Amino acid sequence: MxxxxxxxxxxxxxxxxxxxxxxxxxxxxxxxxxxxxxxxxxxxxxxxxxxxxxxxxxxxxxxxxxxxxxxxxxxxxxxxxxxxxxxxxxxxxxxxxxxxxxxxxxxxxxxxxxxxxxxxxxxxxxxxxxxxxxxxxxxxxxxxxxxxxxxxxxxxxxxxxxxxxxxxxxxxxxxxxxxxxxxxxxxxxxxxxxxxxxxxxxxxxxxxxxxxxxxxxxxxxxxxMELPSHYHLILCQGGEGTDTRSFVRSFHSWYESDIENGKQKMEELFCIVQQSVKLFIDQNRAELRKLSRELRDFWLRTSEAIGVEIMPSNIYSLLNEVTDTCEDVVFSCVPGAGGYDAFYFIVEKPTYEEATEYLSSHFPNLLIIPAQKYP
Structure with missing residues (x-):
């Protein structure tokens, strides 16, 4: 042709x-x-x-x-x-x-x-x-x-x-x-x-x-709404991947089994999200680190309640260890529906390359996915 x-x-x-x-x-x-x-x-x-x-x-x-x-x-x-x-x-x-x-x-x-x-x-x-x-x-x-x-x-x-x-x-x-x-x-x-x-x-x-x-x-x-220029997204492999549809079905079943409790939990989560967005805008590093831990704790508790590993316990421990060790990590959690697809860190450094080198120097076993924020 x-x-x-x-x-x-x-x-x-x-x-x-x-x-x-x-x-x-x-x-x-x-x-x-x-x-x-x-x-x-x-x-x-x-x-x-x-x-x-x-x-x-x-x-x-x-x-x-x-x-x-x-x-x-x-x-x-x-x-x-x-x-x-x-x-x-x-x-x-x-x-x-x-x-x-x-x-x-x-x-x-x-x-x-x-x-x-x-x-x-x-x-x-x-x-x-x-x-x-x-x-x-x-x-x-x-x-x-x-x-x-x-x-x-x-x-x-x-x-x-x-x-x-x-x-x-x-x-x-x-x-x-x-x-x-x-x-x-x-x-x-x-x-x-x-x-x-x-x-x-x-x-x-x-x-x-x-x-x-x-x-x-x-x-x-x-x-x-974009990340501040000196805040860099570092995405890491979480494991074998997760069936997102199955997780969403489990979430709906949990939510509908006790709607009032489900609504309360979603309001709690939305409060964390709203505060996080404001702190990212303000670039309030210290409070972001605290709220990041609060979000991880929320997902660990909710994972146990729903019966699926939105926040797997091993990833929870790793995120806490990395965030506690590396003071330039301002936020960390699992993205999207959670599970074993991936987890992320937000690192404060002048460039993406410096951010990845910083993380790798402290935790060389992290499997960093070469995908950064755009633009």
Missing amino acids: EMNKEQNFESKCHGKVLLLGGYLILFKKYYGWVISSSPSIKATIIMSESASHNKITVVSNQFSYEAQFEMIPFSKVSGEWNPFIAESLNVVSFIASIMNCGYLLSSKSFLLEINADPEFYTSGKTGLGSSSALICSIISAFFNYLQISDERILHFTCQLANSRAQKKIGSGFDIAAALFGSQLYSIKESDLLKSLLNETINDITVQELQEEISNTVWSTPVRR
């Missing part, structure tokens, strides 16, 4: 680390703090000069993946069905059709190249958000080509693709971080999103789409 290299449309999206607010962000009234991380995935659309139309060939060396699809109407022609790639293309086809620009997909053929940084795939399961970065990079590249510039439609489309790929509606923080970077995030609840999770996407009109994105959940401004 001959390609015109001058007609490329590309997008790069980054991974994430949910620093604060695991499980809180399952509830609309709370927020969490998600940090954008350096590993990224780039999607590049290359226009074909061949005589064929309405075809897209997807290739990725990292995934050892190749497949071909027709875009209008969407269907697989050959190759493996990767749900995150396929649903991204499916939803792009859907949105393009209702916005009357489907002809831009059906009248041409394309090559879609996907290139991912190795940090996503060489350190085991770490929760860095490769699937959300993949979805957002593909859809953003196509929106660039289709000249759809409304970020609300982009956000809705990426959330829809992610939900369809996983066959459920999650909190959505990973998609928001891949699109908009580090932020304080609250869950987006959408009846239209739920209605489009069927095996075949239902027909809706462009007017219905416009009404949906005018809804406050998509129109709410992003509450950007």
